[in-house]
Amino acid sequence: MPTWPRNRSTRSASSWPPQPKRRSSTSADAESYRAQLAYVLERSAFYREKLGSSPSDRLDDIAELPLTEKGELRATVTPENPFGAHLCADRSELVRIYSTSGTTGAPSYIPLTAGDVENWVTGSSRSYAASGVQPGERIVSTYNAGPFVAGAALAAFERIGLVHIPVGTGNSELLIRAIEMLEPEAVVLTPSYAAHLAESHDLRNSSVQRVLVAGEPGGGEPAFRAQLEEGWGAKVTEAMGVGDIGPSLFGECEQQDGMHLGAHGFVHLELIDPESGDARPLEDGAEGELVLTHLQHRAAPLIRFRTRDHVTVKTSPCPCSRPGPRIRCVGRTDDMLIVRGVNVFPSAIREVVSEFAPRVSGHILVQPKSSGVKQEPPLPVTVELGRDSEPGSSLADEIGTRLREVLVVRASVELVPFGTLRRSEYKSKLVES
Numbered sequence: 116m117p118t119w120p121r122n123r124s125t126r127s128a129s130s131w132p133p134q135p136k137r138r139s140s141t142s143a144d145a146e147s148y149r150a151q152l153a154y155v156l157e158r159s160a161f162y163r164e165k166l167g168s169s170p171s172d173r174l175d176d177i178a179e180l181p182l183t184e185k186g187e188l189r190a191t192v193t194p195e196n197p198f199g200a201h202l203c204a205d206r207s208e209l210v211r212i213y214s215t216s217g218t219t220g221a222p223s224y225i226p227l228t229a230g231d232v233e234n235w236v237t238g239s240s241r242s243y244a245a246s247g248v249q250p251g252e253r254i255v256s257t258y259n260a261g262p263f264v265a266g267a268a269l270a271a272f273e274r275i276g277l278v279h280i281p282v283g284t285g286n287s288e289l290l291i292r293a294i295e296m297l298e299p300e301a302v303v304l305t306p307s308y309a310a311h312l313a314e315s316h317d318l319r320n321s322s323v324q325r326v327l328v329a330g331e332p333g334g335g336e337p338a339f340r341a342q343l344e345e346g347w348g349a350k351v352t353e354a355m356g357v358g359d360i361g362p363s364l365f366g367e368c369e370q371q372d373g374m375h376l377g378a379h380g381f382v383h384l385e386l387i388d389p390e391s392g393d394a395r396p397l398e399d400g401a402e403g404e405l406v407l408t409h410l411q412h413r414a415a416p417l418i419r420f421r422t423r424d425h426v427t428v429k430t431s432p433c434p435c436s437r438p439g440p441r442i443r444c445v446g447r448t449d450d451m452l453i454v455r456g457v458n459v460f461p462s463a464i465r466e467v468v469s470e471f472a473p474r475v476s477g478h479i480l481v482q483p484k485s486s487g488v489k490q491e492p493p494l495p496v497t498v499e500l501g502r503d504s505e506p507g508s509s510l511a512d513e514i515g516t517r518l519r520e521v522l523v524v525r526a527s528v529e530l531v532p533f534g535t536l537r538r539s540e541y542k543s544k545l546v547e548s
């Protein structure tokens with residue numbers, strides 16, 4: 116029987132991934148932006164109307180331009196133009212059309228030219244390669260190559276030189292079998308699914324050394340990450356994409372200290388105050404909504420697109436020497452609650468609760484008392500106990516106190532037995548009204 120070598124290196128590891136050239140944010144991006152803006156003004160009815168005929172084309176002035184909202188794009192969809200009025204490319208130039216899942220309203224279409232696909236794969240492969248996976252290693256993926264843009268990230272694994280083993284979404288039996296039989300060094304999945312698998316299987320001694328998580332916020336938060344690393348006996352790094360802009364735009368390196376922009380050169384990032392829309396400086400410790408602009412996109416480029424993702428920023432130099440700021444996503448605007456004036460993200464509540472593992476399982480459910488974003492305290496939070504945990508009389512109080520200390524929110528904590536809350540093979544629903 117043939118043996119399967121553990122490290123079948125087909126490419127020199129030292130030459131991969133190609134390290135980004137060090138640039139100040141900079142001339143290359145500024146030039147790309149100028150060309151992108153000219154292209155968009157020439158071809159997109161949407162942006163001609165929105166930006167006027169002669170906006171400044173200096174990247175330094177980008178904050179003077181209006182923001183682009185998803186809803187505005189959606190409103191321009193017609194039977195004649197199912198993509199929206201921001202479509203720039205001729206239909207003969209399109210090679211692929213994805214859909215976004217559309218949490219509100221109908222799904223929208225994301226068209227791509229061959230060059231767009233190529234840039235997506237390049238950006239994604241940089242983001243995933245940052246995790247430390249090496250050419251010749253095996254990776255099991257759990258994304259479906261279905262209608263959604265995450266499917267475009269699959270080509271990144273082959274680009275890196277990995278042996279890609281797709282098992283698709285929601286097939287735990289196939290996934291566990293693949294880990295046992297094919298001994299992959301890495302897996303890629305949502306943090307919720309990673310948590311669910313670690314809880315239902317003993318994976319600590321499996322071949323998996325790296326768990327790449329993406330698709331929802333939280334995988335990079337220290338306490339939740341520590342739980343995943345303990346369960347998998349592996350290093351956990353996160354990656355993140357934005358449906359309308361590109362898959363896996365960002366990826367963490369082995370320092371696990373925020374995600375680098377793998378799509379550098381293709382995407383420009385900004386931060387805004389989510390309430391006022393005003394630009395915020397990209398400085399160390401800054402927090403705000405992520406706004407992204409395509410720099411080299413052809414089919415339907417977006418200028419100053421509001422992602423609805425709230426991020427924190429780090430600008431200190433990373434020992435890996437990748438340039439540029441690093442981000443961590445703290446939550447989606449759509450998931451945010453405002454409890455007596457304080458913004459609260461459910462993933463942040465989960466992070467605080469996870470500090471109490473193994474007394475808690477890490478599964479939580481926030482059940483707001485009223486509909487809408489604004490809530491009166493105390494915020495009801497159901498917390499699941501750990502597998503072998505006896506509910507000590509003070510645990511609920513301790514968690515409540517800690518939530519108040521860290522998030523400045525008063526919660527009423529209800530403890531429930533292990534296994535009560537629903538597990539997810541995809542993304543977790545942390546709020547239920």
Ligand SMILES: [Zn+2]
Nearest residue numbers: 368370433435
């Ligand atoms: Zn780094």
